[in-house]
Amino acid sequence: MTFGNYIRQTRSNLCEKDKKYSLRQTAQRIGVEPAYLSKIERDEVAPPSEATICKLAQDLSIDADVLLAMAGKVSKELQDIIKQRPQLFAELIRQLKNAPDKAVLRVVREIRDGDW
Amino acid sequence: MTFGNYIRQTRSNLCEKDKKYSLRQTAQRIGVEPAYLSKIERDEVAPPSEATICKLAQDLSIDADVLLAMAGKVSKELQDIIKQRPQLFAELIRQLKNAPDKAVLRVVREIRDGDW
DNA sequence: TGTCATGTGTACTACATAGTACACATAATA
DNA sequence: TATTATGTGTACTATGTAGTACACATGACA
Numbered sequence: 001m002t003f004g005n006y007i008r009q010t011r012s013n014l015c016e017k018d019k020k021y022s023l024r025q026t027a028q029r030i031g032v033e034p035a036y037l038s039k040i041e042r043d044e045v046a047p048p049s050e051a052t053i054c055k056l057a058q059d060l061s062i063d064a065d066v067l068l069a070m071a072g073k074v075s076k077e078l079q080d081i082i083k084q085r086p087q088l089f090a091e092l093i094r095q096l097k098n099a100p101d102k103a104v105l106r107v108v109r110e111i112r113d114g115d116w
Numbered sequence: 117m118t119f120g121n122y123i124r125q126t127r128s129n130l131c132e133k134d135k136k137y138s139l140r141q142t143a144q145r146i147g148v149e150p151a152y153l154s155k156i157e158r159d160e161v162a163p164p165s166e167a168t169i170c171k172l173a174q175d176l177s178i179d180a181d182v183l184l185a186m187a188g189k190v191s192k193e194l195q196d197i198i199k200q201r202p203q204l205f206a207e208l209i210r211q212l213k214n215a216p217d218k219a220v221l222r223v224v225r226e227i228r229d230g231d232w
Numbered sequence: 233t234g235t236c237a238t239g240t241g242t243a244c245t246a247c248a249t250a251g252t253a254c255a256c257a258t259a260a261t262a
Numbered sequence: 263t264a265t266t267a268t269g270t271g272t273a274c275t276a277t278g279t280a281g282t283a284c285a286c287a288t289g290a291c292a
Contacts, residue, residue, distance in 0.1 A: 023269060033252060038270055049250060069202035074195045078206060081213045082194065086185035088220050089212075090194060093205070095227045097197045104204050107223055111211045139239060149282055154240055165280060 003070045004043035010060050011041070021060075030055040047071035119186045120159035126176050127157070137176075146171040163187035 015021035027037040032052060039045045047053060053071055057064040068075055082089040096104055117125075131137035143153040148168060155161045163169065169187055173180040184191055198205040212220055 022267080024267070032250095034268080035253085035270065035272095036251060042270085044270095045251085046249080052250085063203060065202040065206040069199040072199065074190070074198050074202075075206075078198065078209050079190045079195075081209050082190050083185045083188065084213075085217065085220070086181040086190075087179060088217060088224070089209070090181040090191075092212075092220060092224050092227070093194050093197050095224060096205075096208075099227065101201065101204060103227075104201070104208060107227070108204070108208050108211060111208075111215065111219070111223070135237095138237080140237070148280095150238085151240065151242095151283085152281060158240085160240095161281085162279080168280085 001070075002043050003047045003067075004041045006067075006070060007056065007060070008041040010062060014060065026056075026059060029059055047073075050076060117186075118159050119163045119183075120157045122183075122186060123172065123176070124157040126178060130176065142172075142175060145175055163189075166192060 011021050011023070011026055019025075023037055023041070024034045027034040030037075030052060032048070036045070036048075040048060047070075048056075050068065050073060053067055053073070054064050054075075056062070057067045065075065065078075082093075096107070127137050127139070127142055135141075139153055139157070140150045143150040146153075146168060148164070152161075152164075156164060163186075164172075166184065166189060169183055169189070170180050170191075172178070173183045181191065181194075198209075212223075
């Protein structure tokens with residue numbers, strides 16, 4: 001599933017229940033030209049900027065991290081956290097590269113619930 | 117310490133022992149014009165591309181992740197790993213944002229040594 | 233003392249990013 | 263049926279990125 005396809009599908013599903021999710025009205029809310037959103041949804045152009053993706057995610061109730069990933073991006077926010085301690089996070093992420101989801105999830109929980 | 121300052125300092129230290137670390141020769145090895153490297157070292161321009169930073173890191177024996185961080189970047193490689201599982205990694209990184217180094221290190225070791 | 237290497241100033245450039253502006257055909261609706 | 267809203271085609275643009283090309287002054291050194 002491409003970025004554009006996913007947006008179009010999500011938006012037009014919402015549009016069936018509520019006309020405010022028409023392409024034009026959605027474009028207006030997120031602050032871009034309708035023609036541009038149209039091109040985005042048909043993958044005629046590359047995905048938009050991080051800021052625009054986040055507005056889109058919020059408007060369509062999509063997880064911003066996931067939508068950014070579909071666009072081939074990682075949020076500046078996460079990048080900033082990594083840059084604070086590049087060696088540590090780089091090693092951690094590489095270690096977890098091939099770990100199963102279960103393992104990563106276990107680490108997340110440990111940290112959340114643990115006595116750090 | 118800025119990116120440029122750090123490069124200049126590292127390079128000129130090396131240059132004292134070995135003239136092959138002159139600005140011109142270094143520039144040639146990493147594949148850029150001397151004038152450009154000069155501007156980089158004096159922070160007259162923004163840090164170069166990821167590819168050029170990595171060549172610099174290798175040539176000057178600097179940790180690439182650290183050098184990239186000084187340039188305000190996170191490697192595409194790490195970003196790609198995150199994009200594979202955006203929700204999981206986003207949560208993990210945010211959880212660890214305010215954790216002390218010791219805690220992150222403990223997690224790294226646990227994963228490295230553990231039975232994942 | 234002539235040559236060679238060094239670092240730097242100035243001017244220019246190719247390509248990518250992230251869009252806008254406007255016209256147009258079609259579909260819905262009052 | 264006149265109006266309004268909708269999605270899209272075409273053309274254009276501003277800004278940023280990542281450099282190159284060449285000339286020039288200075289210092290080393292053989």
